[in-house]
Amino acid sequence: MSDAFDPSDPAAWRSRGRTPEHAAAIAAAWQTFPDLPADAPLSDRMARGRERIAAMRSVNDAIAAESATRREVSNFAFTEDQVRRGRGNDRDIAILRGRESYALSWDLANRYADGWYAAHVGWPHRYPDGIPSVTPLADRHAAYDQGFSDGGGDRTDLFDAARRSLVADMRRDNLPRDPQIILAGRPAPSSYPKPSDHHRPARWSRRLLILGADVIAAEPAWDFLAITLARPGAEAATIVVLTADGFVSPDAIGGQTTDAIMIDHQAAAAQLSALLQNREYDDVLIALQGHDLDLIDTVAHILPLARTLERTRNSRLQQRTHLRTWLDRGFTGTTVAAQGHIRWGKAITALYGSLGEFTARHVGPAPGKGHLVRVETKNGLATGFATTDGTPLDPEIVVTSKAKLRGEIAATLRAFGGATRLMAAADRRAA
Structure with missing residues (x-):
């Protein structure tokens, strides 16, 4: 025994969580049967240990019984709380019924x-029977039989089993019903998907773009407003910019456009409603992030319900x-462009895209300068196609820069997708 811990002292056991009664009984056993000296025969020391264990058996049994009682009280209390909160199931209710009706442990x-x-x-x-338990097996079987009955x-x-299985689905347990999903009349802009080329093109006059002032930068490559207005026909679209003063048209943007939004929701809703003027739109894009997106979510009831609702996301x-x-996807209405998703791929170093029966492929340097792109079908070079006004489409185009390959291939594929061989044949007969 060390000076730090004296097993014959009841205070030592009380400091380790034992009750005063248990601490006194354990200390009394150590006082009655203390350890023999280290030079005592081994058989005597082992006999002394067995005597002390026998003296403490009643105490250990009492401690185990008290722990089991506390565990049962805690388990029953937790189950009662679950049932009271409506979170318990039928089995939890049956556990409480077994305790109340039959005083079961x-x-x-x-x-x-069960x-x-x-x-x-x-x-x-x-x-x-596979569940571990110290309760006699006969008592467990009797409790199961009583519950089954x-x-x-x-x-x-x-x-019996067939009869009970037929009526089982007519019963309801104590769990609350699953909440019903109520679809909102207008989806929040934050739930809009990202843009894709799957959707049908729309006229610029029926398109709505809402930008944040933070994406209107001095550098042209990152100025979303400049990128938009550079497209032919984009000036016919409705463009709204969210600045520190609220929603304004691009012409009304002031010098300071990146300050924090100071306008309240009601004023923002009134501004946006005045700019939209109850116009009908087929295509809407929200280019807002962070707090700007939260603001437009609160005024989502002002936004029109369009055929396509999308928003930008992630990195700049x-x-x-x-x-x-x-x-x-924007067009002026004077041209015909095919819709649909363009499937992109890369064979070695050659970029290609496919739309319908057409495949546009970068075949390498063009004669002179630039990059040559060929449009093919399964029968070979896509010859004999013309636009709606009878202008023949050249299946070989030259792109001045590799950076423009993807855009030119996409435009060419949509032009070929909007043309047919019948148009080209009719044009030749008319000539």
């Missing part, structure tokens, strides 16, 4: 609930890519 109440639930849901009678089971009926580079994808 926690283990036996669980076996009662039997009751098996009968309740139409399962066959089967003892769960109380749940409506009848082991003497040959068709991806936002610019999303904007360009959206801009590619």
Whole structure:
């Protein structure tokens, strides 16, 4: 024994969480049967240890029984709380019923609930003997049988399981019903998907773009407003900019455009409503992020319900890519462009895109300078196609820069997709 811990002192055991009664009994056993000196025979020291263990057996049994009682009280209290809050199921209710009706312990109440639930849901009678328990097996079987009988089971009926399974789905448990999803009349802009080329092109006059002032930069490559207005026909679109003073048209942008938004929701809704003027739109793009996106979510009821609702997201580079994808779907109405998703690929170092029956492929340097792109079908070079006004389409185009390859290939594929061989044949006959 060390000076730091004296097992014959009740205070030492009380400091380790034992009750005063248990601490006194354990200390008394150590006082009655202390350790023998280290030079005592081994058999005597082992006999002394067995005597001390025998003297403390009643104390250890009392400690185990008290711990089991506390555990049962805690388990029953937790189950009662779950049922009271509406979070318990039918099995939890059966556990409490077994305790209240038959004064069962926690283990036996669980076996009662197992039997009751098996009968309740139409399962066959089967003892769960694999669950560890110190309770005698006969008592556990009796509790299970009682629960099975109380749940409506009848082991003497040959068709008992079939009968119970038929009516099981008519019962309801104690769990609350699943919440019903109520779809909002207008989706929030934050839930809009990112732009894609799957959707049908729309006239510029029926397109709406809402930009944040933070994406209108001095550098042209990152100025979303300049990128938009550079597209032919984009001036016919409705463009709204969210500045520190609220929603304004591009012509009304002041010098300071990147300050924090100071306007309240009601004023913002009034400004946006005045700018939209109840016009009808087919294509809407929201290019707002962060707090700006939160603001427009609060005034989503002002936004029109259009055929296509999208928004930019993620990094500034991806936002610019999303904007360009959206801009590619705009047209003035004087040209015909095919819709649909362009499938892109790369064979070794050659970029290619496919739309319908057409495949536009970068084949290498063009004679002179630039890059040569060929449009092909499964029969070879796509010759004999013309636009709606009879202008023949050249299946070989020259792109001045590799940076423009993707855009030129996309425009060429949509031009060929909007033309047919019949148009070219009619043009030749007319000539």
